[in-house]
Amino acid sequence: MAAIDQRTEELTQALRTAGVRITRQRKALLEVVAGAEDHPDAVELHRRAVEKMPGISLSxxxxxxxxxxxxxxxQRLQFEGEAARFEHTETDHHDHMIDVETGEVVEFRSERIEALQAEIAAAMGYEIVRHRLELYVRRKPSGG
Structure with missing residues (x-):
């Protein structure tokens, strides 16, 4: 089973567990959410879903x-000054860089940062349960 098909099935099962009826419109939306490799907001997911199934409402x-x-x-991601964006929770832990000029979201993972965070927490008598790191960035000007 392809990864997107498997993810769609997991999303479908989650809604069924919650007692939500799976309509054709919801099925189209679930396929869009399952296939999203970026961090779309609800309006963008709606736009993509309408391409697959006209008539789906934003609500x-x-x-x-x-x-x-x-x-x-x-998972809902709420970056400064932006509409909430969404990503799958099945992905491995990662952090985000948000380009303040373009809105682009870049995922990254750094073992050095992970180790440093754990070291800081331990030095203060804590252990990390979960965390989220967001870096707000802009491209450096090129040239000298």
Whole structure:
């Protein structure tokens, strides 16, 4: 089973568990969410879903995303000054860089940062349960 098909099935099962009826519109939205490799907001997910299934309402998108988040299969990302964006929770831990000029979101992972965070927490008598790191960046000007 392809990764997107498997992810779609997991999202579908999460909604069924919550008692949400799987309509054709929701099925189209779930396929869009499952296939998203970026960090789309609800409006962008709606636009993509309408391409697959005209007639899906933005309110259906919001309700479905809220339920998927409640079921723990997607994560809401709230970056400064932007609409909430969404990503799958099945991905390995990573952090985000947000380009303040373009809005582009870049995922990254740094073992050095992970180790330093754990070291700081331990030095203060804590252990990390979970964390999220967001770096707000802009490209350096090229040239000398």
């Amino acid at each position: 259906t998108v919001y309700r479905t995303l809220t339920e998927l988040e409640a079921q723990g299969v997607i």
